[in-house]
Amino acid sequence: MSDVVVTVVESNTNVTVTEQDVAVAITESPVTVTTSTAGIQGATGATGATGATGATGATGATGASGVVSVTSPITNTGTSSSAIVGINQTLLSITRSQISDFTSGTVTFATTSGTATYATTSGTAVFATNSGTSVYSTTSGTAVYATTSGTATYATLSGTAVNISGTVAQSQVTNLVTDLAGKASTSAPTITGITTLQATPAIGTDTPVTVLGGTGQSVPLQSWKTVGLVQLSTVDQNGYGNFARLSAGQGTDLAYSAALSVNTTGTATKGVVVRAVASQSANLTEWQDSAGATAALITSVGRGAFPRLSAGAATDLQYGTISILANSTATIAIVARGVSGQSANLQEWQNSGGTVLAKVDSAGIVYGAQIRTASSLALLTEASSGGAITLARPTAAFSNPGANTGRLYFRDGTTAGTLKLVVRAGASGAETTILDNIPQT
Numbered sequence: 001m002s003d004v005v006v007t008v009v010e011s012n013t014n015v016t017v018t019e020q021d022v023a024v025a026i027t028e029s030p031v032t033v034t035t036s037t038a039g040i041q042g043a044t045g046a047t048g049a050t051g052a053t054g055a056t057g058a059t060g061a062t063g064a065s066g067v068v069s070v071t072s073p074i075t076n077t078g079t080s081s082s083a084i085v086g087i088n089q090t091l092l093s094i095t096r097s098q099i100s101d102f103t104s105g106t107v108t109f110a111t112t113s114g115t116a117t118y119a120t121t122s123g124t125a126v127f128a129t130n131s132g133t134s135v136y137s138t139t140s141g142t143a144v145y146a147t148t149s150g151t152a153t154y155a156t157l158s159g160t161a162v163n164i165s166g167t168v169a170q171s172q173v174t175n176l177v178t179d180l181a182g183k184a185s186t187s188a189p190t191i192t193g194i195t196t197l198q199a200t201p202a203i204g205t206d207t208p209v210t211v212l213g214g215t216g217q218s219v220p221l222q223s224w225k226t227v228g229l230v231q232l233s234t235v236d237q238n239g240y241g242n243f244a245r246l247s248a249g250q251g252t253d254l255a256y257s258a259a260l261s262v263n264t265t266g267t268a269t270k271g272v273v274v275r276a277v278a279s280q281s282a283n284l285t286e287w288q289d290s291a292g293a294t295a296a297l298i299t300s301v302g303r304g305a306f307p308r309l310s311a312g313a314a315t316d317l318q319y320g321t322i323s324i325l326a327n328s329t330a331t332i333a334i335v336a337r338g339v340s341g342q343s344a345n346l347q348e349w350q351n352s353g354g355t356v357l358a359k360v361d362s363a364g365i366v367y368g369a370q371i372r373t374a375s376s377l378a379l380l381t382e383a384s385s386g387g388a389i390t391l392a393r394p395t396a397a398f399s400n401p402g403a404n405t406g407r408l409y410f411r412d413g414t415t416a417g418t419l420k421l422v423v424r425a426g427a428s429g430a431e432t433t434i435l436d437n438i439p440q441t
Contacts, residue, residue, distance in 0.1 A: 075087065308322070346364070420438060
């Protein structure tokens, strides 16, 4: 078997030569190994050249079969004669960094028990997850259910979340770019960082804010406190308000440092109206001391009872129960004006039993048991069914009273220890004795 040239590019190739002077060249394409249920297939030998009587070259032998080495989640359940390669889906894990884009499509179920990092970026997620946690249910589509039992950090970034049944803690919310549309409700809410809380009813017959007490409510329905939790104002469980300071009219009235400030806000507006119900029996208003005792009041029929009253200045209270001070030299201190046809007295002074002691009647006539000067040196009185004038002797003569006027008074009598009754009249008249040497003993 001379002049035979054999080129072999793969081992395990059998060449059979049946005739001399036949040159056989064996070539083979690169071997491609694919995973299948069978072992690796050996390459088919090339067909021998046709000679005068040359025979066809033999087919190459099949390569040996064996088990392919794999790494989880790739599986191989093959044997030495057969390799079955598969993927264990339960062991698959895709991290966020491995996903560059979802361009389209619809995800019907992202997962039923695991965790979906991104359900979809442009499609619609019917269920993002049933029990896991959805970081982003969708970024542009519509999430029918973001989650049914887990926690949705972001239900959607630009779409619409119909229902979220999980729990979002306050600490998980860093910013709200849209309003809550009046849907926020918790059993014990604490709202911080909000400068204005506005309740706008959907229709005019809706009550904007209702605070409903629980069964057997025993604590206030509302409470306002300082940042140090010092109680300022409350509305108790019975609806009674207790306010540290209340202003009606304008908020600037609080600057007056009054617990209750009322500003009419207009010339035709009443400041305060207290209206009684039919058959009112209790006082309309009361002022009480620190122990709750009534200090002053307005009765049910509008009668006032004040232990001390001052008209003019508060400091005048030191002068008496009723103090009246004219505001200027041209101001009348007291005016008692009767109505047309006045018949009752304009003024009365009574004792504790209601007996009239003195009065000014409807005609302006003054009545009293006695009329005295400041030091009782002159006295006009009634006694023994008659009247008397009592005059004390002055230490010096009176001056002339003026034209058409006379003064009646006593002087020392001519006889020691007696008095004389004199009169001085006109602007330059002299004393004229009416009666002299009136005995004093």
